[in-house]
Amino acid sequence: MDFQTRCVHVGVNKDGTFNSCTTPIYTSSTFYWDNLTTHRGFDYTRSGNPTRRALEENIASLEGGTDCRATATGMSAIHSAMFLFKPGDHIITGHDIYGGTFRLFYSVLTEQGLEFSFVDMQDLDNVRKAIKPNTKGIWIETPSNPLLRVVDIAGICGIAKQAGLTTIADNTFLSPYLQRPMELGVDVVVHSTTKYLNGHSDVVGGAVVTRDKERSERVAYIVNAIGQGCSPFDAWLVLRGIKTLGPRMEAHQKGAIELARFLDKHPKVERVYYPGLETHPQHALAKSQQKGFGAMLSFDVKGGRPEAERVLNNLQLFQLAESLGGVESLVEYPETMSHASMTLEARRAAGISERTIRVSVGIEHPADLIAGMSHALNKI
Ligand SMILES: Cc1ncc(COP(=O)(O)O)c(C=O)c1O
Structure with missing residues (x-):
């Protein structure tokens, strides 16, 4: 299906009882089990919720991923994605990334044992030169915030592939309508859904999109373990916004x-x-x-x-x-x-x-x- 058709339809039809046109907002915190081993797909809303799942299926499809976790904010999406790394790992990123991402990396995650290099990623040589024995990832934000510098996504992914690094792209500024980093080789895409995906300045939210089993499972595990998932109502608002993306x-x-x-x-x-x-x-x-x-x-x-x-x-x-x-x-x-x-x-x-x-x-x-x-x- 064409992109715009997927915006309107993917994940949306979740009401088998009344066949409603829009996804119901399942506010239920918990779901009844049929017996000690069986439930209907959801057991507790921190771990999973039908409305949130609808949004996750939708965003995964738009970005060309296989899974997505919708989180409470863009920052919680970024934080969840960073759990793909371990203390001692080194990550290369741009010198002009969003200020909140810079703060998370420079202050919070550095204290937790991750190491960062902030380089001008317009020049791929700067990225190559920043690779060290403990480098495990490259964080891409393009166009950058606020000076709209453009990073060569395929070029970065080529470098990352050679060195066996995970690439993560923040696609907030353009949305998947205008840029799909996974098609250029990126492993993980994050969003502040607060922005274009929702589009109406009435929600804060985030999303982590993955396309391989190992990283999908890790992100899903972390989002549940830390409790990062967004509320059903917020998920519904974003899903509604995406229809007109x-x-x-x-x-x-x-x-x-x-x-x-x-x-x-x-x-x-x-x-x-x-x-x-x-x-x-x-x-x-x-x-x-x-x-x-x-x-x-x-x-x-x-x-x-x-x-x-x-x-x-x-x-x-x-x-x-x-x-x-x-x-x-x-x-x-x-x-x-x-x-x-x-x-x-x-x-x-x-x-x-x-x-x-x-x-x-x-x-x-x-x-x-x-x-x-x-x-x-x-x-x-
Ligand atoms: C590019 C980018 N990524 C992430 C974020 C963080 O998103 P949130 O404010 O939803 O936590 C922002 C917020 O402005 C942003 O501009």
């Missing part, structure tokens, strides 16, 4: 390219970071591994923090908020918001400055988006 992504992208072109020409803007612009240094790579360029973009205003603040304080339509991927357009300031959990040195090394503003382009009409942005830039 394709049309939403198309509308998001339409606004994003128009806004990026407007910003690119604006005299008060120093630089625009959007892989859809022909001038983006990795436009060709993005074109080759993505089905579209998505709707996240960042830009540097001319000047410094006062100019950035002036823009942020004068925007119309765009609301100041962290998060992304909802139908409404948001802006945020990585320096004090999404990337405040990175150290200052790490932010600067990643190229995040006091002039940088990140935009999540919603599905509003592009003309209204441009008018709202233009109003703010004219206040500088």
Whole structure:
């Protein structure tokens, strides 16, 4: 079945009693056993739940995996996936990953005995050079957050295969509608379903998608053992959101390219970071591994923090908020918001400055988006 058809149908039909069109929300914490050895597929909602399972089947299909575990947040999905490694293992990742992921790796998991190298993954040689005898994995986030650098997924997977490393990709920024890392060789895909998959800014959630038996079993074991699974209601909301993923992504992208072109020409803007612009240094790579360029973009205003603040304080339509991927357009300031959990040195090394503003382009009409942005830039 075509991708969009799978968005609407896979996993959804779970009601054998009344044949309902949408998946019922099974709020039950526990399920009756028929006898000491038999139940109807679910025994306790931490371990498994029919509504959550519907979502898991759906996302696994969209990413081209064989299994998925839907978790309470994107961070819990990332944390669960990291249990594929053991203390003493070394993992290579980008120097400009999401701030919360950086914090989890740099502070929490380093204390637990994992070791990380944060490198500029645009250059595959940096990745090759970072491999050590205890390297066990490569964490990919592409396009990166917030500067939209593109990582060559197939290139990284080639390196990983040669060295026997596990590859994990955070596919939150594009969604499987626009990028399917498993088709390029990635072993595990994670999502913050809070973003495009749900798409309506009314849930936080995550997902870990796997495609081999060993890693699937390990992730399922961990999600149950630690209690990371999402609530049935949250699963239902995400499943509902995914049904319109394709049309939403198309509308998001339409606004994003128009806004990026407007910003690119604006005299008060120093630089625009959007892989859809022909001038983006990795436009060709993005074109080759993505089905579209998505709707996240960042830009540097001319000047410094006062100019950035002036823009942020004068925007119309765009609301100041962290998060992304909802139908409404948001802006945020990585320096004090999404990337405040990175150290200052790490932010600067990643190229995040006091002039940088990140935009999540919603599905509003592009003309209204441009008018709202233009109003703010004219206040500088
Ligand atoms: C790329 C990326 N991955 C993971 C996360 C974490 O997701 P959550 O906030 O749902 O825990 C975020 C949150 O912004 C993100 O942008």
